[in-house]
Amino acid sequence: MARLAEVRVETPSARTLVLDVPGWPGNLAGQHTDVRLTAEDGYTAQRSYSLGSSGDGERIELTVQRVEDGEVSPYLTDVFAVGDPVEVRGPIGGWFVWRPSDPAPVLLVAGGSGIVPLMAMIRARRAAGAKTPFRLLYSVRSPAELYYADELRGAALSGVEVSYVYTRSAPDGAARAPGRIGVADVNTGGWPASFEPACFVCGPTGFVEAVSDMLLALGHDPRRVKTERFGPTG
């Protein structure tokens, strides 16, 4: 049984849950976990969440976005309190993962809360002291919707090149007008295909479809483009 150790507010509707999980076997950056809630009458509901953390410890992190009519997420964002227990299972998934031993340049492309497993990769790079060239292209509706805003500013100082794509409203003075991600964003914010980067794309289905098609159009090898797609998880 895991226990909530700490909470960090990311946006008005999303928060990061830091959980202590006795016996957690450690996980790779990019893996996910199942969270199961059990009501007093025995009814259970479970959802999968990407892990924002990696490594050997028994402390894990996930970031949960509230879905208004959801069965699990409103509990996790509004009710679940420090010290409360929850059942977690994992880690799960061995494909959408980055290992610090891989020397290839990395391109991360996040749509909305798709940033979570990609943040785990940025953190794994830092934890390993790796100098692997990383670029992150992060698409969100507005600056208020950014997760990990301070930490990403820090990452930018330690060699991760971060570009933001605002789809609805951009900060004052932004050079790029708000709008959906386009091939020019992926071209300038990414790596040339000839560098043979490892590409990780995570976000809602339409976003992932669009970005992965752009990467192929820019000449990237489909075998080097790994994707993770999701809708809102209630």
Place this chain on the structure above:
Amino acid sequence: MLPPGQYLTKDFPVLSVGPTPRVATETWEFTVTTENGTVHEWSWPEFRALPSETPTVDLHCVTKWSKLGTNWRGVSLDTLLADVDTAADYVVAHSYDGYTTNLPLADLLDGRAWIAYEFDGDRLAAEHGGPARLLVPHLYLWKSAKWVHNLELTLTDEPGFWEAGGYHNYGDPWREQRYQGD
């Protein structure tokens, strides 16, 4: 009714591990390879000339969503395998993007599996596996390989992409066989 641990969705979520392959029906082919190396092959026109069925089935994804009463058109595996002479007990499905998944051959027979090419009366969209995908609705949906290209009949059970990566070898949603050890 929902299997244990599942929740209902009205959307049709997409899960796949890489870019969606775009396979033109002009170059599409579907093959069945037996353990002796015999190859049975269908072009798109040959495949579409086979008798089709219109199953209405429930879908259960290991990521917990279920979608009930979905309407498909496809060719039954009973039809495709009718003239295939084999002693194999297992199948590895291979997709155009390199994805694989393994199943017992018996699970593809007796009206329980199709090569599907229409969803809700429309051509099956590429992101959902078009031009044609395997449809085995009594198992978790990762067994229903999108963009299916070849069925390899094998004498021994050979784990596919997710099965080798910690997911359950069989994947029965009613027994909640999500991961190895379930």
